[in-house]
Amino acid sequence: MNVAIISIGDELMNGFTVDTNSSWISRKILKYDLLDVVSKVTVKDNINDIKDNLDYLIKNNIDYIFITGGIGPTHDDITKKALADYFNTSLVINSSYYLRLKEYFKNKNIKTTSSLKSQAQILENSIPIPNRYGTALGMKIEYNKSIIFVLPGVPREVKGMVEEEICPLYLSPSLKEVEKYITLLTTGVYESKLFEILENIINENSDNFKVSFLPQYTGVKIRLSRMKKKKDLNIFKDIIMNKIGKYVYGFDDDKIEEIVAKKIVKNGLTLAVAESCTGGYISKKLTDIPGSSSYFKGSIVAYDNSIKEQFLEISDQLLINSGAVSSEVAIDMAENIRNKFKVDIGLSTTGISGPSGGSEDKPIGLIFIAISTKNKKIVKKFNLIPRRREHRDIATHTALNMLRLVIK
Amino acid sequence: MNVAIISIGDELMNGFTVDTNSSWISRKILKYDLLDVVSKVTVKDNINDIKDNLDYLIKNNIDYIFITGGIGPTHDDITKKALADYFNTSLVINSSYYLRLKEYFKNKNIKTTSSLKSQAQILENSIPIPNRYGTALGMKIEYNKSIIFVLPGVPREVKGMVEEEICPLYLSPSLKEVEKYITLLTTGVYESKLFEILENIINENSDNFKVSFLPQYTGVKIRLSRMKKKKDLNIFKDIIMNKIGKYVYGFDDDKIEEIVAKKIVKNGLTLAVAESCTGGYISKKLTDIPGSSSYFKGSIVAYDNSIKEQFLEISDQLLINSGAVSSEVAIDMAENIRNKFKVDIGLSTTGISGPSGGSEDKPIGLIFIAISTKNKKIVKKFNLIPRRREHRDIATHTALNMLRLVIK
Numbered sequence: 118m119n120v121a122i123i124s125i126g127d128e129l130m131n132g133f134t135v136d137t138n139s140s141w142i143s144r145k146i147l148k149y150d151l152l153d154v155v156s157k158v159t160v161k162d163n164i165n166d167i168k169d170n171l172d173y174l175i176k177n178n179i180d181y182i183f184i185t186g187g188i189g190p191t192h193d194d195i196t197k198k199a200l201a202d203y204f205n206t207s208l209v210i211n212s213s214y215y216l217r218l219k220e221y222f223k224n225k226n227i228k229t230t231s232s233l234k235s236q237a238q239i240l241e242n243s244i245p246i247p248n249r250y251g252t253a254l255g256m257k258i259e260y261n262k263s264i265i266f267v268l269p270g271v272p273r274e275v276k277g278m279v280e281e282e283i284c285p286l287y288l289s290p291s292l293k294e295v296e297k298y299i300t301l302l303t304t305g306v307y308e309s310k311l312f313e314i315l316e317n318i319i320n321e322n323s324d325n326f327k328v329s330f331l332p333q334y335t336g337v338k339i340r341l342s343r344m345k346k347k348k349d350l351n352i353f354k355d356i357i358m359n360k361i362g363k364y365v366y367g368f369d370d371d372k373i374e375e376i377v378a379k380k381i382v383k384n385g386l387t388l389a390v391a392e393s394c395t396g397g398y399i400s401k402k403l404t405d406i407p408g409s410s411s412y413f414k415g416s417i418v419a420y421d422n423s424i425k426e427q428f429l430e431i432s433d434q435l436l437i438n439s440g441a442v443s444s445e446v447a448i449d450m451a452e453n454i455r456n457k458f459k460v461d462i463g464l465s466t467t468g469i470s471g472p473s474g475g476s477e478d479k480p481i482g483l484i485f486i487a488i489s490t491k492n493k494k495i496v497k498k499f500n501l502i503p504r505r506r507e508h509r510d511i512a513t514h515t516a517l518n519m520l521r522l523v524i525k
Numbered sequence: 526m527n528v529a530i531i532s533i534g535d536e537l538m539n540g541f542t543v544d545t546n547s548s549w550i551s552r553k554i555l556k557y558d559l560l561d562v563v564s565k566v567t568v569k570d571n572i573n574d575i576k577d578n579l580d581y582l583i584k585n586n587i588d589y590i591f592i593t594g595g596i597g598p599t600h601d602d603i604t605k606k607a608l609a610d611y612f613n614t615s616l617v618i619n620s621s622y623y624l625r626l627k628e629y630f631k632n633k634n635i636k637t638t639s640s641l642k643s644q645a646q647i648l649e650n651s652i653p654i655p656n657r658y659g660t661a662l663g664m665k666i667e668y669n670k671s672i673i674f675v676l677p678g679v680p681r682e683v684k685g686m687v688e689e690e691i692c693p694l695y696l697s698p699s700l701k702e703v704e705k706y707i708t709l710l711t712t713g714v715y716e717s718k719l720f721e722i723l724e725n726i727i728n729e730n731s732d733n734f735k736v737s738f739l740p741q742y743t744g745v746k747i748r749l750s751r752m753k754k755k756k757d758l759n760i761f762k763d764i765i766m767n768k769i770g771k772y773v774y775g776f777d778d779d780k781i782e783e784i785v786a787k788k789i790v791k792n793g794l795t796l797a798v799a800e801s802c803t804g805g806y807i808s809k810k811l812t813d814i815p816g817s818s819s820y821f822k823g824s825i826v827a828y829d830n831s832i833k834e835q836f837l838e839i840s841d842q843l844l845i846n847s848g849a850v851s852s853e854v855a856i857d858m859a860e861n862i863r864n865k866f867k868v869d870i871g872l873s874t875t876g877i878s879g880p881s882g883g884s885e886d887k888p889i890g891l892i893f894i895a896i897s898t899k900n901k902k903i904v905k906k907f908n909l910i911p912r913r914r915e916h917r918d919i920a921t922h923t924a925l926n927m928l929r930l931v932i933k
Binding site: 128129130131132133134135136137139140141142143144145147154155156157158159161193298300329331340390392395396397398399400401403404405407408409410413414415416417418419420421423424428457458459471472473474505506509 | 536537538539540541542543544545547548549550551552553555562563564565566567569601706708737739748798800803804805806807808809811812813815816817818821822823824825826827828829831832836865866867879880881882913914917
């Protein structure tokens with residue numbers, strides 16, 4: 118069964134808004150056994166363009182067509198008008214919804230205008246799709262061999278309506294969720310090394326499974342995909358994990374800070390960070406995770422050397438002799454933050470993200486990351502990409518990975 | 526003149542990769558007077574799909590067609606094959622480029638395979654487009670009334686090739702860069718308020734200029750667009766700024782942390798931060814900016830109350846009486862970080878991002894942000910969106926905006 122996605126909006130066409138809805142819908146839809154996304158187009162807020170694109174898909178008997186955007190209350194929003202035109206039907210007010218909407222705004226003391234009515238307007242040939250996260254109603258329309266879903270453009274609303282309404286209620290009951298893709302997240306290992314280890318397995322299984330290597334700054338993602346129905350991707354995953362498991366920190370949408378958080382909680386540990394070049398980035402990532410207050414006590418961002426001296430008690434002699442960017446300073450930072458903040462694990466970074474501050478001895482990109490626990494001191498030196506943004510991203514990821522590896 | 530963009534790749538179609546290239550190209554291209562982006566499609570790594578979509582655009586006499594993706598070295602990359610098929614031409618090795626590529630890898634001591642050759646392969650009917658940021662050559666092809674640019678899928682490479690090669694060398698010299706869009710970035714003011722102030726101006730100018738309100742969590746963007754050629758958008762911008770200038774912190778792609786950084790540098794000030802609920806996020810944003818080490822000394826992330834007591838010298842009595850989330854604690858945090866870190870400005874946050882930790886008195890979403898300077902103490906209370914991620918985003922943005930306002 119084929120799926121197509123039409124994303125409507127001048128903001129998408131002119132590039133001011135990146136279309137994340139169509140990616141999200143694809144990933145969600147591809148979890149179903151027999152569904153395949155075959156077409157994705159962006160269309161302006163233009164009645165003829167909308168009609169032409171929809172017509173093409175309907176004539177090609179696409180089973181499910183998702184339309185997002187252009188059903189809001191402003192005059193640019195002309196998706197409903199285009200559809201009423203195309204289906205030669207009229208727009209009607211869903212009066213029970215309209216009354217509920219009016220009541221809601223009244224209770225919130227928000228003045229409403231005539232545009233509110235348009236939010237409750239649906240095509241006469243459609244079934245309304247409730248929207249728990251916004252005001253515009255969605256629609257389901259059946260026409261020829263296609264089922265068409267009309268949704269707003271706001272990502273949060275699209276997600277809610279697809280997850281809570283369309284998937285459970287309106288997709289064919291014959292569709293089953295299966296694993297068609299599994300992504301292994303690795304870090305600290307080259308693509309070529311991974312390929313060398315896996316080459317034989319990949320070749321032996323190439324009729325049934327596909328293995329794609331997706332190198333990123335922070336590590337290589339390995340995407341396993343099922344080529345044939347009825348083949349179990351999880352069995353293939355186990356074969357792969359058996360070979361490269363030690364490089365894999367997570368799967369699919371896992372984030373390294375979540376993985377670290379789970380391990381810390383499981384072991385009942387506490388943590389503090391002394392950051393120089395990462396400037397608060399590691400602390401930010403750690404506190405992104407709900408519940409982090411139970412194990413993360415805090416940090417000192419010692420961006421200036423005077424802060425390293427006064428608040429992390431790095432000796433000025435060491436700063437002069439070894440330099441702020443050195444393994445000795447990194448270790449002392451990790452040790453001292455652990456002792457001062459009275460935690461189980463101290464983590465530290467000191468490096469040069471650029472664009473200035475590099476020298477021949479200590480070039481931009483250099484970084485030392487250290488971890489101190491009661492029984493262990495670890496320090497590692499890396500020469501990362503010498504561009505500020507990437508350097509900070511990779512440094513933070515690498516520090517979190519060192520944390521992951523140090524915790525049982 | 527019409528522009529179309531074809532984004533090629535299974536990863537795009539199945540939603541694992543979000544297509545940022547087409548948005549970036551749109552924005553870049555729309556800076557030229559007479560260019561208009563009229564079509565954007567995503568196409569799988571499939572020869573027939575690629576040929577069909579290209580054929581449709583060429584038959585519609587699209588002036589410039591950008592194709593991204595699928596020219597890499599792996600077996601999935603079939604864009605070049607599809608194009609050779611379509612144009613009924615063959616692929617040839619650009620031998621001088623191939624030798625350079627081989628030399629480059631040899632110097633870097635990287636083993637190369639036969640796939641390297643494919644990176645130097647171009648269509649016989651094409652002109653090569655150099656790629657300073659990667660290995661795959663791009664191509665320019667003229668066919669019927671269309672000029673077709675073939676580019677890799679890696680965003681950094683696309684940007685480089687469009688900015689450094691295509692725009693200066695291959696677009697019609699009759700095209701001039703003009704301001705077709707200006708975006709005003711506001712924060713701390715409601716959309717309805719802005720609309721009220723601007724309503725008359727918008728109506729009076731609606732034939733020539735369009736004003737779109739784009740509310741985001743961190744503020745309302747106002748996009749001004751020129752409806753008619755020869756109308757000067759900058760004059761209209763000045764009229765608008767005259768009315769709402771005090772809410773505008775920047776334009777287009779400006780970031781609030783950059784604006785703050787410029788003001789701090791200009792005034793020769795220094796800064797330190799005491800973060801509780803924002804957990805390092807403000808420090809991270811500040812240090813994202815190159816050169817921040819000249820004014821940002823560092824932070825204490827006092828996530829746990831014990832850190833607030835010991836390292837920010839917040840009295841335990843105050844913590845008990847007023848609670849950690851209080852205006853008194855926020856002020857003391859800002860004052861004490863300023864004094865301890867010996868800087869001109871101390872900034873602090875203390876709040877409840879959730880999902881837990883809220884009470885009837887102090888619900889999730891509550892936050893106090895304080896600023897301390899030699900002559901001033903400011904503290905503000907906000908009830909922000911009670912969802913962790915949004916709360917942290919808005920809190921950080923709001924704190925940076927308070928900084929902006931406090932500096933002359």
